[in-house]
Amino acid sequence: MASLPNGAAAAGGPSGAPVVDKEVDFANYFCTYAYLYHQKEMLCDRVRMDAYHSAVFRNAHHFRDKVVLDVGTGSGILAIWSAQAGARKVYAVEATNMAEHARELARANGVTDIVEVIQGTVEDIELPEKVDVIISEWMGYFLLRESMFDSVICARDRWLKPDGVMYPSHARMWLAPIRTGLGDKKMEDLDVAMDDWGQFVEETQVYYGVNMNVLSKAYRAEHEKFYLKSSIWNNLHPNQVIGQAAVIKEMDCLTATVDEIREIRAQVMLPISLDGARLAALAGWFDVHFRGSKQNPANEEVFLLTPSLKVSKGDSVNVSFSMVRSKENHRLMDMEFTYELHEFSGKQHPAITTKMYLE
Amino acid sequence: MASLPNGAAAAGGPSGAPVVDKEVDFANYFCTYAYLYHQKEMLCDRVRMDAYHSAVFRNAHHFRDKVVLDVGTGSGILAIWSAQAGARKVYAVEATNMAEHARELARANGVTDIVEVIQGTVEDIELPEKVDVIISEWMGYFLLRESMFDSVICARDRWLKPDGVMYPSHARMWLAPIRTGLGDKKMEDLDVAMDDWGQFVEETQVYYGVNMNVLSKAYRAEHEKFYLKSSIWNNLHPNQVIGQAAVIKEMDCLTATVDEIREIRAQVMLPISLDGARLAALAGWFDVHFRGSKQNPANEEVFLLTPSLKVSKGDSVNVSFSMVRSKENHRLMDMEFTYELHEFSGKQHPAITTKMYLE
Numbered sequence: 001m002a003s004l005p006n007g008a009a010a011a012g013g014p015s016g017a018p019v020v021d022k023e024v025d026f027a028n029y030f031c032t033y034a035y036l037y038h039q040k041e042m043l044c045d046r047v048r049m050d051a052y053h054s055a056v057f058r059n060a061h062h063f064r065d066k067v068v069l070d071v072g073t074g075s076g077i078l079a080i081w082s083a084q085a086g087a088r089k090v091y092a093v094e095a096t097n098m099a100e101h102a103r104e105l106a107r108a109n110g111v112t113d114i115v116e117v118i119q120g121t122v123e124d125i126e127l128p129e130k131v132d133v134i135i136s137e138w139m140g141y142f143l144l145r146e147s148m149f150d151s152v153i154c155a156r157d158r159w160l161k162p163d164g165v166m167y168p169s170h171a172r173m174w175l176a177p178i179r180t181g182l183g184d185k186k187m188e189d190l191d192v193a194m195d196d197w198g199q200f201v202e203e204t205q206v207y208y209g210v211n212m213n214v215l216s217k218a219y220r221a222e223h224e225k226f227y228l229k230s231s232i233w234n235n236l237h238p239n240q241v242i243g244q245a246a247v248i249k250e251m252d253c254l255t256a257t258v259d260e261i262r263e264i265r266a267q268v269m270l271p272i273s274l275d276g277a278r279l280a281a282l283a284g285w286f287d288v289h290f291r292g293s294k295q296n297p298a299n300e301e302v303f304l305l306t307p308s309l310k311v312s313k314g315d316s317v318n319v320s321f322s323m324v325r326s327k328e329n330h331r332l333m334d335m336e337f338t339y340e341l342h343e344f345s346g347k348q349h350p351a352i353t354t355k356m357y358l359e
Numbered sequence: 360m361a362s363l364p365n366g367a368a369a370a371g372g373p374s375g376a377p378v379v380d381k382e383v384d385f386a387n388y389f390c391t392y393a394y395l396y397h398q399k400e401m402l403c404d405r406v407r408m409d410a411y412h413s414a415v416f417r418n419a420h421h422f423r424d425k426v427v428l429d430v431g432t433g434s435g436i437l438a439i440w441s442a443q444a445g446a447r448k449v450y451a452v453e454a455t456n457m458a459e460h461a462r463e464l465a466r467a468n469g470v471t472d473i474v475e476v477i478q479g480t481v482e483d484i485e486l487p488e489k490v491d492v493i494i495s496e497w498m499g500y501f502l503l504r505e506s507m508f509d510s511v512i513c514a515r516d517r518w519l520k521p522d523g524v525m526y527p528s529h530a531r532m533w534l535a536p537i538r539t540g541l542g543d544k545k546m547e548d549l550d551v552a553m554d555d556w557g558q559f560v561e562e563t564q565v566y567y568g569v570n571m572n573v574l575s576k577a578y579r580a581e582h583e584k585f586y587l588k589s590s591i592w593n594n595l596h597p598n599q600v601i602g603q604a605a606v607i608k609e610m611d612c613l614t615a616t617v618d619e620i621r622e623i624r625a626q627v628m629l630p631i632s633l634d635g636a637r638l639a640a641l642a643g644w645f646d647v648h649f650r651g652s653k654q655n656p657a658n659e660e661v662f663l664l665t666p667s668l669k670v671s672k673g674d675s676v677n678v679s680f681s682m683v684r685s686k687e688n689h690r691l692m693d694m695e696f697t698y699e700l701h702e703f704s705g706k707q708h709p710a711i712t713t714k715m716y717l718e
Contacts, residue, residue, distance in 0.1 A: 023383045036578045037585075040559055053567055080569050101574055108573035200399060208412055210439050214467035215460055219395045226396075 029146070029331055034096035039075045042137075052078060052137065055167060055290035060085045062133055062165055062291070069093065071122050071136035071155045072148065076102030076115065078135050083111035090115045091131065093122050093155075122155040131159050135167040140331075141233065142301045143173050143249075143286035144323065145358045147331045150258050166253040168288035176245035177270045177317055178236065178283045183304045186227040193223050230357050231301040231335075236283055242274040242311065248321055264323040269342075272315040279317060280308040282337060303356045305339060314344030318351075323358075333358040384690075393455035398434045401496075411437060411496065414526060414649035419444045421492055421524055421650070428452065430481050430495035430514045431507065435461030435474065437494050442470035449474045450490065452481050452514075481514040490518050494526040499690075500592065501660045502532050502608075502645035503682065504717045506690045509617050525612040527647035535604035536629045536676055537595060537642045542663045545586040552582050589716050590660040590694075595642055601670065602631040607680055623682040628701075631674040638676060639667040641696060662715045664698060673703030677710075682717075692717040 032038050043049060056063065056078070064086035070079040071093055079092035079102070092115055094102055099119035106115040118125050134156055140146030156166065197219050201212045248266035272279070284301045311317070318340040326332040335358060340351040391397050402408060415422065415437070423445035429438040430452055438451035438461070451474055453461055458478035465474040477484050493515055499505030515525065556578050560571045607625035631638070643660045670676070677699040685691040694717060699710040 021382050023380050036574060036581050040556070040578070043563065044559060049567060075571075075574070077567070077569055081567075084568060101577060104573050104577075105569070105571065109570055197399070200403060204402065208408060208436070208440075209443060210436055210464070211468055212434075212464065214463050215395060215434070218460060218463075219399070222395050 025331075030095050033072075033074060034098050036075070036098075036101065039098065039101075043075065043077060048137065049077075051288075051290075052135075052167075053081065056081045056085050056135070059291060062167075063087045066132035067091075067129060068133045068135060069122075069127070069131040069155060069159055071134060071152050072138065073102050073117065074098055074137075076105045076117065078137065079115045079117070080106060080109050080111055082133070082135060083114040087114060087133075089129075091127055092117045093125055094119060095121045122151050122158075127159055130161045130164075132161055132164050133167060134160055134164065139171070139286065139288065142231065142284045142323075142333070142358055143171055144261055144264070145331065145333055147325065149253075149256070149261060152253070153256065153258055156254070165291060167290055169253050169291045170289040171251045171253065171286055172247050172288075173249040173264075173286045174245050174284065175248050175268060175270070175319060175321065176241050176283045177243040177272060177279050177311070178240045178281050178302070179242050179274075179277050180234075180240055180280045180302060180304075182232060182234070182302060183228070183280045183306060183308060186232075186304065187306070190220075190223055190227045193227070194220060225357065228304055228306050229355055230359055231284070231303050234283075234300055234302045236300045236302075241283065242277040242279065243270050243272040243317070246270055246319075262325060265321065267318070267320045270317045270319060272311045272317065273313055274311075275313040277311055278308050279305060279311045279339075279341075281305055282319065282339075301358070303335070303337060305337070305352075305354065307352070309339075309341050309349070311341065312344065316342045318342060326357075326359075392431075392433060393457050395434070395457075395460065398457065398460075402434065402436060407496065408436075410647075410649075411494075411526075412440065415440045415444050415494070418650060421526075422446045425491035426450075426488060427492045427494060428481075428486070428490040428514060428518055430493060430511050431497065432461050432476065433457055433496075435464045435476065437496065438474045438476070439465060439468050439470055441492070441494060442473040446473060446492075448488075450486055451476045452484055453478055454480045481510050481517075486518055489520045489523075491520055491523050492526060493519055493523065498530070498645065498647065501590065501643045501682075501692070501717055502530055503620055503623070504690065504692055506684065508612075508615070508620060511612070512615065512617055515613070524650060526649055528612050528650045529648040530610045530612065530645055531606050531647075532608040532623070532645045533604050533643065534607050534625075534627060534629070534678060534680065535600050535642045536602040536631060536638050536670070537599045537640050537661070538601050538633075538636050539593075539599055539639045539661060539663075541591060541593070541661060542587070542639045542665060542667060545591075545663065546665070549579075549582055549586045552586070553579060584716065587663055587665050588714055589718060590643070590662050593642075593659055593661045595659045595661075600642070601633040601636040601638065602629050602676070605629055605678075621684060624680065626677070626679045629676045629678060631670045631676065632672055633670075634672040636670055637667050638664060638670045638698075638700075640664050641678065641698075660717070662694070662696060664696070664711075664713065666711070668698075668700050668708070670700065671703065675701045677701060685716075685718075 063082055065088045068082040068087045068090040070090060073079045073092035073094045075098060076092055079090045082090045092102055099117050103117045106112050136152050138148040138152050204210050204212050246268035248268055249264050282303045284303060320338040323333050323335045326334050335356040336353060337356060338351050338353045341349040422441055424447045427441040427446045427449045429449060432438050432451035432453045434457060435451055438449045441449045451461055458476050462476045465471050465476060495511045497507040497511050563569050563571050605627035607627060608623050641662045643662060679697040682692050682694045685693050694715040695712060696715060697710050697712045700708040
């Protein structure tokens with residue numbers, strides 16, 4: 001869909017960044033957040049909820065008598081916690097109509113004199129004062145999908161006092177070598193899809209006199225992207241990890257810039273710690289910190305490596321990684337992994353490059 | 360999401376019609392058609408394929424040595440058939456990048472000298488000549504969902520010769536009273552969803568100190584819309600129909616206007632032909648004609664009636680129907696059914712009105 005005129009594509013902005021059509025962005029992105037169903041899904045994520053809950057209440061001194069800005073408040077839970085932790089004033093900004101529900105919720109929880117819900121985007125709204133704390137649950141798959149941190153940066157640059165604090169304060173992205181049967185499963189799915197296509201081509205020729213075979217290659221490419229080149233959200237078992245994990249990106253939320261996250265490039269060496277394993281994928285995840293207290297509110301993304309590699313203890317995998325915003329939709333990410341096996345014996349295998357999509 | 364600034368909402372155009380933001384429309388609507396997977400799904404619909412195939416080849420005299428315009432050609436199948444049926448020239452218009460595949464397909468099927476694929480919307484493109492035939496597979500759920508017929512009308516008014524023909528030429532929308540267990544099933548699903556919500560509210564209070572109960576009513580409304588007020592695509596068994604079907608809209612594709620389909624209102628009396636049945640839903644479907652040869656390339660939509668009504672042979676149901684384009688997205692439809700049971704005995708029950716969404 002590279003040339004689909006969907007607004008986010010084609011034209012470049014002053015800094016070479018794609019121009020974002022706000023209306024398209026609303027249609028594509030914000031609208032899901034207007035459903036209570038979706039809000040509930042997020043609120044049922046215990047790991048995430050617990051991380052924020054203890055961050056707020058264990059650091060209540062950061063909130064007591066302070067002014068707080070909650071970026072993308074959704075149903076308003078972080079804003080209410082901030083008020084409960086003693087904030088003098090909480091500005092809770094929400095772009096969708098969920099703002100109305102956040103207002104009701106603040107009322108029902110007796111914090112209506114503290115929590116002020118403002119419907120709008122943080123890029124557009126005005127506040128009557130600077131804030132001491134910015135809190136936000138902005139993390140998408142593999143941290144940066146959704147590109148919502150851009151809005152947090154904007155909020156910080158516009159409204160955070162010089163000595164203000166960010167919740168979360170730091171974030172890291174990780175990669176680790178793993179073994180998994182997922183690749184075989186997906187390959188089987190792809191085979192089934194292609195068998196089905198083959199039958200369709202045959203039938204279309206026989207019944208309708210049109211030869212569709214010329215599209216087989218494109219059909220396969222479309223399905224390879226879907227089955228093999230799209231990251232898979234997954235809960236990993238610790239013993240799937242067959243070597244050392246590495247940080248590919250560290251970020252201080254107080255100083256990070258949009259330029260810094262628009263394109264991420266890293267090269268890491270991942271030592272293998274298990275004998276005779278098959279390196280079938282890389283796992284990616286993130287963790288965030290709240291001023292010292294480490295939290296990991298995220299699940300793993302699996303990036304399949306096809307072909308997989310047979311590896312042994314003592315080998316290392318050299319991984320070059322890049323993640324760039326998709327040209328068609330700035331909230332999605334195009335990734336590229338180059339992986340290269342260095343055997344313990346000194347033998348070095350040729351590098352393999354694979355694209356991967358976080359959609 | 361009534362006030363979401365998603366482009367299609369709010370502002371009115373010169374005729375009072377909502378202004379369509381083309382970029383948003385592309386993001387929301389056209390992009391699915393850019394996938395071969397989706398094209399294949401449509402091409403695997405035998406009823407639809409057979410209807411068009413026989414329409415073209417049984418009426419080959421309409422195509423022989425004629426100029427044809429295919430509106431929204433997709434993979435190009437109708438354009439190729441038109442060429443195979445003897446057309447002198449076929450302009451195949453496609454907005455998405457599927458146009459490239461249509462070109463390949465035309466080449467592979469040896470009709471590249473006849474089929475000219477033009478990438479663009481039929482509202483924007485220019486043709487070098489007027490056409491004798493417009494062919495298009497524009498029908499959405501319950502005929503009008505997707506509002507693609509607007510584009511066919513535009514194509515007709517811009518490019519069809521005064522004595523040109525339309526494929527299909529006529530379309531009708533039908534309603535019939537049916538019995539079904541779907542409503543009970545959906546009601547159970549709703550109960551499960553609400554039980555789950557109840558537990559969530561309790562846990563959020565206990566674990567996180569926030570009372571979410573104030574949102575229960577809104578959560579129920581959101582889910583009622585999803586489970587009970589959204590039409591359900593379904594294959595009906597003939598003996599589910601418990602009374603007479605009625606045409607609620609007839610349309611001549613040669614003369615129909617956008618104004619005529621923007622809002623549809625009808626009132627029909629549906630006599631019941633089965634004793635002791637429960638009127639649990641209305642079924643809606645459409646059929647289209649190709650210059651005399653009747654075809655029914657569509658499946659049924661089920662519109663649940665909650666509450667359902669106990670009915671008997673000889674009773675009649677008076678149904679008032681309206682279908683208006685959704686303010687938020689002109690391709691979706693908001694419907695309202697008012698149903699009123701007239702017993703054979705003369706007893707008349709109070710009218711019940713229910714909204715229904717075709718999304």
